[in-house]
Amino acid sequence: MILSFGGQGGVTAARLLSIAALNEGKYAQAIPQFGAERRGALVRSFIRISDRPIRRHSSVKNPEVIAVFSEKILKIVDVKANTVVINSKQPKLENGRVYYVDASSIALELNLISAGWPIVNTAMAGAMAKVFGFSFESLKDAIEQTFSSKLAELNVQAAKKAYEEVKEWSA
């Protein structure tokens, strides 16, 4: 599950990871939150990954991995899962495994900004791909399929950076 604010690109991240999963020879599903999105409101997106074709289409109830695109989300959602990947310099979070990466800074550095928001989706996708054990190439290809060539390059950089920088947190 990806938790993001509208405008941060959670849905796109889920799609990128599904394509990456396909590139890894797996089956995948990317499920956006069903309903009307508003810029700024909390959005949940889901990814299912499996070695076999995925048949079910119901919502994901107990996600194994939760990606948190903004620390502010922790104020409104009680995040609990096997694994959490968070956009943070220093996650303040009690959970089994926690991976973190400063996706906002990566995005800002590369000037990936829209309406004041750093667009952290590709950076976070990079971090998640790493956590999922995907090769970076799989994700890179997904980004290149999805974005126009100019944008793709920047986003590949962001993903790459996050892929490399993401770390497990140990308090």
Added chain:
Amino acid sequence: MILSFGGQGGVTAARLLSIAALNEGKYAQAIPQFGAERRGALVRSFIRISDRPIRRHSSVKNPEVIAVFSEKILKIVDVKANTVVINSKQPKLENGRVYYVDASSIALELNLISAGWPIVNTAMAGAMAKVFGFSFESLKDAIEQTFSSKLAELNVQAAKKAYEEVKEWSA
């Protein structure tokens, strides 16, 4: 069955006779030709009269009585029934029983004209009421229910005249 040209008032005649039948303590149905009428085109209207409530709603297939509102109709329709009532001075028609009345002249005399056509419906209704064995009062009441008071009077006169003048034809 009433055969008339659109504008001659066949449908109204059928309704008048149904009300008259009700006044006679009978049950009745007046069925207009189902479909689009055009002024000038041939129109078929039906009346069913019975001592018991009438249940059926299908079209009338073998009418016992046919009323012919204009002699010109004989050119296009092959009129055959137990009894025929025709608007004519001198009917040229082979049939079992034929009654005739000069309804056009009655209407013209009373100035019952619309768009060049003599409106023969009440006169013909008068003739038919007589043939059906209705009292004139039953028909008079029906006319008075149906038309505004001014028109009613003229139409009662027309009906009355026809009621009195209708005769069986013997060639």
Added chain:
Amino acid sequence: MECMIARPSKGSAGKTGLWRTFKPIYDENKCNNCLLCWLYCPENAIDVVDGKISIDYDYCKGCGVCAKICAKKAIEMVREDEL
């Protein structure tokens, strides 16, 4: 499907000449061949034959438009049953 498809036919409503109460009678002598009656006959029941008009009584409904429009009074409406 065929029964939902119709093709051009005169008299789709039958011989509409039977609808007439009045009949237009044409007087060639009064006519100046202006063709207004031809242009304005709603039924398209007037033909132009050698510059003269000709009424198709099979279909003419007797509306009287032609008689009204004729400045030359070359068409007269006469009651059918008086013919």
Added chain:
Amino acid sequence: MECMIARPSKGSAGKTGLWRTFKPIYDENKCNNCLLCWLYCPENAIDVVDGKISIDYDYCKGCGVCAKICAKKAIEMVREDEL
């Protein structure tokens, strides 16, 4: 039927203050009480209290309209995470 009927409630979308990236900070001293910010706040999140304005941060979405419209620059937008 009841569940198809809604009644007036602040925060029908929750505490929309959380949507903010930038926060409007009001400087009473610069303000001339023109109330334009109050009139133009799309969220209706500005109240007038004793002629002064007061921003309801529970709901202010940080759109920045108030800051833009204030001729006195009495409202400044500041990044939330820099607060």
Added chain:
Amino acid sequence: MKKVLTGNYAVAEAVKMARTEFIAAYPITPQTTIVERLAEMVEKGELNADFVRVESEHSALAAVYGASAGGLRAFTATSSHGLLYMYEMCWWVANSRLPVVMALVTRTIGPPWNIHTDHTDLLTLRDSGWILAMSENAQEAFDLTLIGFKVAEQIDLPFAVGLDGFQVSHTAEVVDVPEQSEVDEFLPERRRNKPFVIEPRNPITVGGLTTNECTMILRREMNRDMEKVGDLVKNAGYVRDYDLVERYRLDDAEYVVIMMGAWCGDAKDAIDVLRDEGVQIGMLRLRFVRPFPAEEIAKLDCKKILVVERDCSVGKGGIIATEVKSVANSPVQSVMAGLGGVDVGVDDFVSMFRRFVKGELGEWWL
């Protein structure tokens, strides 16, 4: 008092006697004379109602929806393409639980253009939450319109009164019309406050987004309430008793015919003919399609059932037959007949029923 009225005029008369307050309708053959008659009544002051000459059926039912939401007793009428054009509004009204009454003069859906009766149009409403009645004659069209207002307002579901185009709508028949005082007693002035009233200074919002569960609960409630309609009709307290079905010579019937609408009269005459020949045949006439009289059908204990209907669900067959089969405990045969207004009279029924009894009847009667 006995009057000679067409089915359409009978409906208009009933709408007037119900002291309907709001009417919006759009002309379409063969419904038009209802609207014309009502317009005349309103303009002559015989009926104190607002009559709106809308520009389409969608707007007709939208206006009626607004009026009903605002608390008025409201009516519309249509046919065929008109119904299809207001179809979205039909669902909206039902799901809003507003007690609107509509006369539906049945007519075939085109192309080809065809103004004659057939019941497919009425049946497009069968899922939507409308109570669906189908009258056999002008008398029933009158009675069911009045009962419609009563029941709709009791249970908060809209009510459609079907009547066969031309065969009932335009056929003048003898109708027994009650006194206004009787109607007033049966149908008191409507000052609704349920399920809701939209009015100034009462700040409720109706129909907006909700949870998925809420939607589902609402549908379940509609379905549950629909099941109560049978009893409401039975106990309506109208001058004549009514029921979801009519039983004709059914007591000892080995063969049961299920039908609805105007041609049932012809079929009854045909049943009399067969009875005279010693065939134990009878009819269960559906006066309502919704709620579906499942119990009455399940109770039938006979050799076989014949469903004769004026509709076809393309790719499945007779619509009523499908529903009857889903609940009947006797074998069911389906016949589609009279589509597009094809005339089916007493003689047809006599031979149809004979063949049915002999087991020689096909699925299409043409």
Added chain:
Amino acid sequence: MKKVLTGNYAVAEAVKMARTEFIAAYPITPQTTIVERLAEMVEKGELNADFVRVESEHSALAAVYGASAGGLRAFTATSSHGLLYMYEMCWWVANSRLPVVMALVTRTIGPPWNIHTDHTDLLTLRDSGWILAMSENAQEAFDLTLIGFKVAEQIDLPFAVGLDGFQVSHTAEVVDVPEQSEVDEFLPERRRNKPFVIEPRNPITVGGLTTNECTMILRREMNRDMEKVGDLVKNAGYVRDYDLVERYRLDDAEYVVIMMGAWCGDAKDAIDVLRDEGVQIGMLRLRFVRPFPAEEIAKLDCKKILVVERDCSVGKGGIIATEVKSVANSPVQSVMAGLGGVDVGVDDFVSMFRRFVKGELGEWWL
């Protein structure tokens, strides 16, 4: 080639690969992304078609009707209220026997406004003469769109491809997309001359008044032709084989579940769970509602059948259950679930099926 596509994008891709010539559609959630994607394809020159930004769904299907009558391969897409708004045109197109294809992204009918899936909208077409398919996932949405054009043009009936709103329409999944050359071979360029083409200087008039008998014959022909659709689907010659139904672990099944749409995947997972427990349960999935796979259902020889459906005919109950009961030779239980988009997942199905087997299941699952 395998791609990750949402159901909606899969449909758009299929429409493109079918070399569709005319598209008119109106936005409505959750169908909108189909239209957007097609607009993009046309403007980018990936698809050589006319794309018309109509002002309503009624006009969308009207324009598609005109284009198809003029001889073009034409497509539209809609959902819920959009479908209801074009409802009149739906009947018109079917009765005109034009091979139009439409994607129907299922969505609940309001009020309350609700954008989530439920199959009531699709089922409003079940009488009208449309071939009605319902896909389980993006792959089927893709495949059935292509098969739709083929079959529709063979039999001259319009074809609607259903896909569950959001669950299929917006879920990105792996879809195996054939080569354009394969599609071209499967679906040759359409230059129709049947049932008719409207073109200048060919003075035919179509759809006008006829006899009642003509109307009835046309309906009978539609019904007859609809019965041929099963074979056409089976023999379509598409890269994958298709059938009106899917049989899942059915061979030895004592308990059979009948369902359609996206949630069948969850239900299959649940069936696997029960199978592991030793329960002999399987699924007959309806891939088509029209024609109704009556034979396949009649052939089921099992202890009991469970119909789980996302719809309700108010006053009658489950729509599919009614139809199944009308043809089944085993006892049928009906459950209405997931209306208004209420989520029903594997766990729900596991417990639902267990209760069904034990005979402890009610009619509503909520």
Added chain:
Amino acid sequence: MVVVKIKDLPKEKFLLPGNTSCQGCPHALGLKSLGMALGDDVVLVVPAGCTTIIAGSKDKSSFKFPCLHVPFASAPAVATGLGSAFRRLGKKGIPVVWMGDGGSDIGFATLSGACVRKDDMIVIVSDNEAYMNTGIQTSGTTFWKARTTTSPTGKREEKKDLALIMLMHKADYVATASVGYLQDFIGKLRKASEIDGFRFIHLHSPCPPGWGFDSSETVEMARLAVKCGAWILWEFDGKFRISPMSKPYADKSKRAPLTEYLKKQRRFRHLSDEDIAEIERRIDEQWRVVLALEDVF
């Protein structure tokens, strides 16, 4: 302005005699003119209305053009699709929507949509000022105070001015016409056919049974409407112009007496003198507007 001479008009008939139109039917006049003007380039799209009936029945069509019957509200959208087919398949022809004023009520969104898109078609609203086919009910264009079966004491709202509304839609061509002046109408049709895009003609069509006058007077009634100034003929083809047949009546003193027009019609028989004065006032106002528009567009 295209000048049309009677003698030059083609003799081929596209509306065939012996159809179901009533005696003196204005639609029939319009349809025959359409054939004379555009001949077999025409593909008719006909929504429900009297013309549905006039078109024929069973296997017999009254038209020598192709004709597609369509649902009441759908005609311009259907024409959009047809036009696309003709263009893509390289067939020369014009989709011509022939609809009644009723069709322009229920189908006004459709009409407006096609116009805003500038879709390729000619739309003719043959305006007999009521729903005639269903038996004379009030429409948006029914004349103020006219009696119909749904307005038995006279309509209370003003006649909807379709042509000016379409002008404000920025249609590529807009004109008013009258069955009283068929040469003018034919000329406008020909002009319209030379322009690309969305073309609209509002045709005034007095209907004998619907308005209550003798079938012989259709043309006269149509002309009276123009002569008394109640119906103004104009044309916009990039430039707005009052048509020659109407031009004289800009001068009020040249107009025929209004009562002559009104009193001949049963639907107006109940009008009071004040009603007539009010109608006159409105006609004057309409002239003021139309004359001013000549300067604006």
Added chain:
Amino acid sequence: MVVVKIKDLPKEKFLLPGNTSCQGCPHALGLKSLGMALGDDVVLVVPAGCTTIIAGSKDKSSFKFPCLHVPFASAPAVATGLGSAFRRLGKKGIPVVWMGDGGSDIGFATLSGACVRKDDMIVIVSDNEAYMNTGIQTSGTTFWKARTTTSPTGKREEKKDLALIMLMHKADYVATASVGYLQDFIGKLRKASEIDGFRFIHLHSPCPPGWGFDSSETVEMARLAVKCGAWILWEFDGKFRISPMSKPYADKSKRAPLTEYLKKQRRFRHLSDEDIAEIERRIDEQWRVVLALEDVF
């Protein structure tokens, strides 16, 4: 013209904070102004659109007026019914239809019908120049050349001029307004509420996500549209007048540069210089027409 002073405006809120509107939402500005102008006389009728979402969900309404949600194409007709109920039951209140430009596409026949009948209501079309709720698709009022998801290379048709079209419908009151000038809008609402019959306001509503500009610039964008002359504020209450806020821009030299307005919006980023010149030409033409209409009406 009713003059509205900020200080005199009521403090009661009819649009409640914490609703689902996006940051900088123009509908939100319009709706709060509606509350200030007419308060609890308002009964809202809302067809599908962004406002459906803004209105709230479950048991929570964002409005302090009553609000009835209705199908997309139906709103004015529903208001007709409601108005009848208020009148018959003696309840003081005004049915106010609040709809998007999309609602005026699909519902144009409904709108036109209610107007022609002069039914008692105020209709406000809050025009953000696209179908926003479904994700920015082209509508009839989308600006020429603007990019939307269904016109990814820019719309090819001209913006539909709703207000002038309603003027030609002879509505009882017609005005244009803008969320950039709320006092003007509030004044127009109050004026409209004093007139009987059918009243129509076309409100210009720049939408940050839909047009692609920062949420802080909604008001500025709306004002720029007026200042560059692309949106003209006017009012017809029996007499046609250009509103004071627009008056100066009749003089072209006083107008803000058009590029300032266009270049700030993502939907226009692809415009060529010729495109901009063409837009300017059209704006000049529109001014010519509107100024001329001031003399006509």
